[in-house]
Amino acid sequence: xxxxxxxxxxxxxxxxxxxxxxxxxxxxxxxxxxxxxxxxxxxxxxxxxxxxxxxxxxxxxxxxxxxxxxxxxxxxxxxxxxxxxxxxxxxxxxxxxxxxxxxxxxxxxxxxxxxxxxxxxxxxxxxxxxxxxxxxxxxxxxxxxxxxxxxxxxxxxxxxxxxxxxxxxxxxxxxxxxxxxxxxxxxxxxxxxxxxxxxxxxxxxxxxxxxxxxxxxxxxxxxxxxxxxxxxxxxxxxxxxxxxxxxxxxxxxxxxxxxxxxxxxxxxxxxxxxxxxxxxxxxxxxxxxxxxxxxxxxxxxxxxxxxxxxxxxxxxxxxxxxxxxxxxxxxxxxxxxxxxxxxxxxxxxxxxxxxxxxxxxxxxxx
Numbered sequence: 396x397x398x399x400x401x402x403x404x405x406x407x408x409x410x411x412x413x414x415x416x417x418x419x420x421x422x423x424x425x426x427x428x429x430x431x432x433x434x435x436x437x438x439x440x441x442x443x444x445x446x447x448x449x450x451x452x453x454x455x456x457x458x459x460x461x462x463x464x465x466x467x468x469x470x471x472x473x474x475x476x477x478x479x480x481x482x483x484x485x486x487x488x489x490x491x492x493x494x495x496x497x498x499x500x501x502x503x504x505x506x507x508x509x510x511x512x513x514x515x516x517x518x519x520x521x522x523x524x525x526x527x528x529x530x531x532x533x534x535x536x537x538x539x540x541x542x543x544x545x546x547x548x549x550x551x552x553x554x555x556x557x558x559x560x561x562x563x564x565x566x567x568x569x570x571x572x573x574x575x576x577x578x579x580x581x582x583x584x585x586x587x588x589x590x591x592x593x594x595x596x597x598x599x600x601x602x603x604x605x606x607x608x609x610x611x612x613x614x615x616x617x618x619x620x621x622x623x624x625x626x627x628x629x630x631x632x633x634x635x636x637x638x639x640x641x642x643x644x645x646x647x648x649x650x651x652x653x654x655x656x657x658x659x660x661x662x663x664x665x666x667x668x669x670x671x672x673x674x675x676x677x678x679x680x681x682x683x684x685x686x687x688x689x690x691x692x693x694x695x696x697x698x699x700x701x702x703x704x705x706x707x708x709x710x711x712x713x714x715x716x717x718x719x720x721x722x723x724x725x726x727x728x729x730x731x732x733x734x735x736x737x738x739x740x741x742x743x744x745x746x747x748x749x750x751x752x753x754x755x756x757x758x759x760x761x
Contacts, residue, residue: 415446418438419447419454421435422454422458423451423454429444429447458482479521479525487513487518487521490507490508490511490513491521491522491526491529493507493510493511494518494526494529494530495526495529495532497536500533500540500542504533505518520588523591523592524591527595549593550592554589558579558589558590560579561575561579561581564578564579565590565601572586572587572590633657634657634661634662634665637651637652637654638665638666638670638673640654641666641673648666706730707739709728710724710728711739711743711746713727713728714746714749715746715749718749718750718752719750719753719754720750721736721750
């Protein structure tokens with residue numbers, strides 16, 4: 396197994412500093428990418444990036460066009476969650492300005508890209524993602540000046556057809572992009588790019604929903620990490636048999652885990668996290684149908700074995716149907732009177748009160 400690379404200079408400062416010295420020099424003095432530098436210096440790219448973020452953050456900020464005081468670098472983000480990076484902005488700025496300039500109107504986007512030494516597809520993607528209004532203005536101006544080339548713009552009909560189901564699922568469900576792409580049998584990268592180009596409003600709406608759902612624990616609802624709040628398929632499969640026994644039998648958790656060969660600690664944690672409603676039912680409570688079963692408060696419910704509840708169920712039903720002294724019921728059913736009396740006081744106080752009333756009535760009648 397490959398050992399995780401140590402990027403902490405406090406452990407062996409001289410060795411780590413020497414190891415990354417040449418890479419840091421190249422990063423500060425050249426335009427080479429981090430990947431190119433890592434390959435040339437024989438370093439792990441993730442480890443090099445971590446080292447830069449921890450110990451040379453000012454260099455990273457400078458590369459992204461942010462000149463700040465070295466003491467104030469930690470609170471500055473290199474980029475937003477979405478949008479154009481500072482490096483891309485600088486790289487494409489002149490070409491994008493040219494696309495919006497009437498003096499370049501006779502050129503198409505690919506020709507403008509070549510004039511500035513850029514890739515035509517990459518420039519077109521930048522326009523679609525971040526400057527769609529420039530594309531619209533160019534098309535109107537070229538049509539007005541008789542420069543329209545009759546090439547179809549926008550989404551291709553076949554792309555619209557391929558991604559139609561995926562777009563509808565994104566709009567009407569809380570499933571994330573990887574799940575939708577897999578269910579629709581389309582490329583995740585292709586679907587992501589198609590949405591950013593032609594359904595930017597839908598992407599923005601989903602992003603706002605995701606931000607508002609941060610910290611959500613409601614089962615089946617979207618959480619802040621763009622995933623449904625539910626256990627993974629693997630976890631559900633692992634504990635499926637144990638959960639069925641927990642729901643349908645009076646076996647203890649230890650007996651269930653021994654039968655199903657799952658860890659008792661893991662099963663208890665699974666119940667507390669995802670099935671608190673079943674725990675409450677085992678304690679004699681009745682969770683509401685629309686309750687958040689991941690956040691149910693169990694502190695007010697008493698813990699007892701479901702098998703114990705099953706043991707005393709006939710006596711409880713008999714007392715409810717015909718309130719009478721507990722000694723009579725225990726004699727009829729062969730149950731120790733003290734254990735039944737203790738159980739009733741703990742879990743059925745209303746029934747105890749009814750039995751007392753019945754006993755007082757019986758005494759007054761006598």
